[in-house]
Amino acid sequence: MSSSEPLIRWSWIGRNWPMIWDLLVDNAIMALLPALFGLILALPIGLACARWRFLYQPTFGVMNVVYSLPSLAVFIVLIPITGLAERATVIIPLTFYALAVLIPAVVDGLTSVPDHVRQAADAMGFRPLRRLIQVELPIAVPVVLAGLRVATVSSISLVSVGALIGRGGLGGLFITGWQLRFPTPIIVGIVLVVLLAVVADGLLVLAQRLLTPWARARSAG
């Protein structure tokens, strides 16, 4: 980087805004879909683990191993199957990472239901499915949403790694900046990734407040 180059060159941002916007949208899609898929898959798996406790340790172990796999290695393994620079190549591994966070969140959420509440539901005459839907799942929501916030934010930043295989959303800006010895795209990339994460997290917090007014008030009181 030459010393005469300013840290931010605003004109570059103006000229390249359409491209930056596309990367931002791409990043958001590749980050949020895994969080969504992760949630959809984690619910039945987490329910099964909470119902049959012996499943939990093995499942948790497998998910932990998956979480430890370097993302770049998984992207590369997937390229022959899903293709280079394809969204799916990024989305699939990120879904597994989200699962690794969300399965324990669902299990913890369900175990957070106090025993006396569950017993009271039985004693009132709830059948098991109705008890699950009307009592246990709603009470698990705050814990599950806390997990979803972690999964979503980490997913947003993990997308950047995909840049190394040609599909990294805003991560592409880091590569550009590095190759051209030009800091502006790098700074734009970092700022937008952080902004995206903050906005997504904020929306989830908002959703939590709307969905679980009883939990918000509990922590305030």
Place this chain on the structure above:
Amino acid sequence: MITFEAVTKRYPGGTVAVDRLSLEVPTGEITVFVGPSGCGKTTSLRMINRMIDPTEGRVLIDGRDVREIDPPTLRRGIGYVIQHGGLFPHRRIVDNIATVPYLLGWDKKKARGRARELMERVGLDGELADRYPFQLSGGQQQRVGVARALAADPPVLLMDEPFSAVDPVVRASLQDELLRLQAELRKTIVFVTHDIDEAIKLGDRVAVLRVGGHLAQHATPPELLAAPADDFVRAFLGRDRGIRLLSFLPARDLLLRRDLIVPEGGRAPEGADWVVVVDEERRPIGWRAAWNGHLTGFGTYRPEHDSLRAALDAALLSPCGAAIAVDDEGRAEGVVTRDVLDVALVRAAADAYSEGGHTGEEAAREAG
């Protein structure tokens, strides 16, 4: 009527929680299961609504074996109040109370209307309807628990240590509230507690259970106090059984002396060492001694509402051992002298022993 027929609950591993329990819970009365932890009282309670099924024997409600009824259906017809309230934290108070009506398929408006009606009935401010459980005090939560149990107007109510997690003052008011409600509703209530005083206060009948699930005694509270079946029950009842027995005897019939009540500066009747001095409203000011005219403290009781125990207590608070009877406005009606009180106490003791079916020998041992 709920009938336990030789009910045994044995857990794998051989622990016996309930051992050949046979007893009848009469319709429209409060029956209290009381005993130390491990006596099987909660297990017995839960066999009524099939939260637990017996290993042997049968539990019948109005002659029908509960095992013939599918548990959720059975439970929707039996109110249940649990120790920590068991309220649903994610539902507003009104919807917590309407739980069983919702399960029974009532429409929302009718269920909520019923819930609001019950809030009033159990002494809850209607403004609490839209709050969440955590925003209520422990005592209020228990009231919600009672309202929820009553929502679908079940004939049977099971209460599992419902008041044991609140402080003594709140507990006493919840107990009074339950008795007041029961006077109106006449439910068949099975109430579990480890607190013998609570059992004696609330129960029309009390079943004392001992560790291992044996029924030690099943009797009315006065019978229990007067004639404990064995040393275990005697020890469990604790001290002052005689005094506590007096709580069940009305003070209404005590003979009052009206001539011992005088206005300020009034003369005492001939031969009276002590008189009660009253103000213009006839409210007692104090006991006046004939020899020095000094006023001292006093105790009062209300003949229409209070027990012999309250009358005796009032007597012990006065310098001459006599109690002042007052009406609801606190106006003195008369004085119960020590002689009258003595006779009443002696008769109470004699009656207790004859009702309890005690032999003279046992009575002598009691006295010693």
